[in-house]
Amino acid sequence: MANPSAATPQPLTPDEEALVRALGQVMHVLPRAIDADMVGDRQLPLTEYTALMNLSETPDRRMRMNELAALCHLSLSGMTRTIIRLETQGLVRRERCEEDARGWNAVLTDAGYARLQESWPSHLAAVRRRFLQHFEGLDLAQLTRAFQGAGTAEPTD
Amino acid sequence: MANPSAATPQPLTPDEEALVRALGQVMHVLPRAIDADMVGDRQLPLTEYTALMNLSETPDRRMRMNELAALCHLSLSGMTRTIIRLETQGLVRRERCEEDARGWNAVLTDAGYARLQESWPSHLAAVRRRFLQHFEGLDLAQLTRAFQGAGTAEPTD
DNA sequence: GATGTTTGCTTGACCAATCAAGCACCGGAT
DNA sequence: ATCCGGTGCTTGATTGGTCAAGCAAACATC
Structure with missing residues (x-):
């Protein structure tokens, strides 16, 4: 505690607290709850679901590892391991990248697409039940903006 | 994704999406960001900070494992391991529970209390900067209520 | 008051994430 | 052409959590 003014910031208000x-x-409970719902229901953990979903939204159902990792909020090595897991289940295939032989594409297989179709309703239901339901009547767009800013160390100006 | 038959719930609205x-x-980025701030700053990961904080708010700075685990949103075994980590740093001591010899109390040591005092401002600053700042002007109480409900599988009545 | 059940916590095995180090390839400078 | 720093991804080691099994104390029942 070097600097007295730095060491004694205003405490939080009760509302903030x-x-x-x-x-x-929420941050602890929600992902586990949704994951548990989906695993219980469909044997497809949230991380793997997210990867499949992001692949499916791409025009030719393939994506470079680094891009996919970013969309899944995963480190590159975490992404590699997730894709390997999916590959052993036959839901994804890997192909060397044409224009850069260092790179790999993760490619959604037909089996993967089918799996996604199959578990999508379960995911949707979990999200509604565990999350959206509790935010009915609030200004979602405003909230979204706030969330998008959070986590960044945006300057306080 | 168009699956024609029974498995087609209403998709999310763009706002919900x-x-x-x-x-x-946020759920991915925020805890890591705050944790990184604190570790970088004070060498005290968020989980350990949370445990110390909850202990410090109790009248005699001690708590049963199961209660502490609930407050830290941790499984009992996770709590045990966190406390052991803190114990090896001398920040917490364990004492058998007087009125039930199966139980243990985690007790905040003076060193632990000092450590907490020392890292409190850093945690507070991280929380403000990474999170609260972005929610200025919103109805915090309303939001809090929504968050408290989220994660539970409250019936959809 | 012995016995069987329940409770409180710890331990073992495992799992999914991280970071750091490694490997293969690219591409510019010489 | 070749070398060399940078890039894309994987692999190894570690971490921090989970669940399931274990153990000791408590309690209820006979």
Whole structure:
């Protein structure tokens, strides 16, 4: 505690305190809950679902590893391991990248696409039930903007 | 994704879709960002900080494992391992519970209390900068209520 | 008051993520 | 052409969590 003014910031207001606690809970509970729903229902963990989903939204159902990792909010090595897991299930195939032989494309197979179709409703239901339902009546667009800013260390100006 | 038959719930509205994506990002990025801030700053990961904080808010700075685990949103075994980590750093001590010899209390040591005092401002600053700042002007109480419900599988009545 | 069940916590095995190091390839400078 | 720093991805080691099994104390029942 070198600098007295830095060491004694304003404490949080009770409202802020409550919000922070609630968010802490959500961040812990929500992904596990949705994941558990999907695993229980469809044997497809959230991370793998997300990878399949992002692949499916691409025109030719293929994507470079680094791009996919970014969309899945995963490190590159985490992405590699997820794709390997999916590959052993036959849901994804890997192909060397044409224009750069260092690169790989993850390619959604027909089996992968089918799997996604099959588990999509389960995911949707979980998201609604665990999350969206509780935000009915709020200004979603405004909230979205706030969330998009959060996590960044945006300057306080 | 058009699956014609029974398995077609209403898809999300664009607003909902955007919110879900934004939340996905926040849930991934925010804890790591805060954790990184604190580790970089103070060598105290968020989980350990949370444990110390909850202990410090108790009248005699001690708590049963199961209660502490619930407050930290951790499984019992996860809590055990966190406390062991803290114990080896001398920040927490364990004492058998008086009124039930199966139980243990985690007790915040003076060193632990000092450590907490020391890292509190850093945590507070990270929370403000990474999170609260982006929610200025919103109805925090309303948001808090929504968050508190989220993660639970509350009946859809 | 012995016995069987339940409770509180720890331990073992495992898993999915991370970071750091490694390998293969690209592409510009010489 | 060849070397050499940079890039794309994988692999190895570690971490921090989970669940399931284990163990000891408590309690209820006979």
